Amino acid sequence: MSFELPGQFAQFGEARKNGFLRVKKIKEDGGKVAGTFCTFTPQEILDAAGISPVSLCGMSEETIPAAEAHLPKNMCPLIKSSYGFAVSNKCPYTYFSDIIVGETTCDGKKKMYELLGRMKDVYLLHLPQGDREHALEQWTEEVRRFRGFLEDRFGEAISDEAIRKAARLRNQERACRRRLLELQKSDPPASTGYAIYKALEGAGFYFDVNEVCKELTRLADSLEADYAAGKRPAAPGAKRILVTGCPIGGVLEKTVKAIEEAGGVVVCFENCTGIKAMLDDVDADAPDIVAAVAEKYLKIGCAVMTPDKRRMDLLRKLVPEYKVDGVVEIDLQACTAYAVESYTVRGLMEELDVPYMAIETDYSASDSGQLATRLEAFLEML
């Protein structure tokens, strides 16, 4: 089977070309790729169908102008960037994806999926919006429907056993991610937050979950060994920061990096890619495996839910657990859900007596100087 490269392939830079060739090879070898956008995507169902989930969250401003041909200016950069990658054929995963899986999370994403559906095969899972008694039942039905859809679409039955197997493997992966994140509990911490985040993010682009586990374990082992040998990657006396809020892959340098350059250290990431989706596992031996998968995902806290008690409960638990000196909420511009909820988080931190600062930013570099000053002043204040 052959897969065509996009028309403008020749103009791409080296790294992008390699990315395209790598994914093309995976496809030619019979692999299937599902593009995902959110920690709520039930990965085990895709795994069991032999489809590799990979995150399509756009993290660069490069494709935003292309997106703005269809999308409003005043919109979250993550949505615009992701959509821009799709319209401009610049992301190999989007380009080669067999299916794109979205959820009814925020309004911006929901409506973006409609437009994306014009050029790609998009499946939308209806995520309940909060904590109604029937939320889990409803979400379980959605996951079941998704399973049925994949079976029809790719012409192959998905067995319970395959889902159980996938759940066991993903549980293992989550354990590895947790282990890496929890290394930061030690005082002083075992790593910079930046390095931890990069490792966790990078792990999302391996197609082989066993490989992910191996890599993450190797990194955690070496960090532990270095720590035992006396290595201290964070500045002495560095203030311990917890980061919460929107996905931050696209703003890591001017936020997390800036915090650590100003003498702080990020000891905990509450947000996506961080701890919130890694805490709960799937009960792989549950009588109804689909319900067990659904249950795991519904435990994730996120501002798209109302009320979002889970996020608050988790924050309340993490602050003492990681001996946090200060909390920085990083929100993306025009993300209403998180911007509004930041008021609640501020109140919670006042109650816990932990200094809190919220910043709102986008993918451009224009505010990096100002952000650095604000973050530095916040650290001076602690």
Place this chain on the structure above:
Amino acid sequence: MYAIGIDIGSSCAKTAVTGGNGTVLWLDQMPTGWSSLEAAEEIRRRLLAAGYDPEEAPCVATGYGRVVVPYAKKAVTEITCHAKGAQKLFGLSDLDVIDIGGQDTKVICVRGGSVRDFLMNDKCSAGTGRFLEVMANTLGMDSPSLIELSGRGGNTSISSMCTVFAESEVISLIGKGERKENIAYAVVRSIAKKIASQASRLNADGARTVLTGGLCEADELRRALGEELGKDIESCKEARYAGAIGAALLAEKL
């Protein structure tokens, strides 16, 4: 022994020398110009001419040019420095400080002698000195005259906080033949509203509020701000040096 504080802002560079026990010995200001590095060199010359050697005495730099002062022993953000300087100038350890800078405006909440919280505008220039400058330019004058003129105006408003849109509002007001003082009034009210809304997000527990930075002597702006916030805003003519004085006080402790 003396200590030196240098505050290199986006439009103005301020220097303060304090006498080791907190007394202010010398204050100086000059335009920053296009290069903070050159400004730092010029400050060195002026200090030497006044008899102070920045290589000898402890020196702290602040402001957006804080990292390019080669002879400073330490760089500290303007938030910490303004808080420190304002406490000294007004003899208070509980106060809210509003600093209207060229590129950014800060509201700093000081309680019990230390910064408890602060807010700084996001990347847009609404509510900053830059906003005033753009509007003043459009009206063919400078910021201080615009603020002064606003005292004679009234009855007009501009609704947009965004500098770009507000500028077109001002242009259309000019087009409609609106009186200059009324437009100036609208501009000053707009910036006062923006800053007041920022300031009211920090706990207002009745602490006194002071205005620092280059517009500290702009009485009309201070009055407008006070009306929007529903309280008196204090200031003094040295308040423009609050950042530099704060830096010098921190240098004393080095």
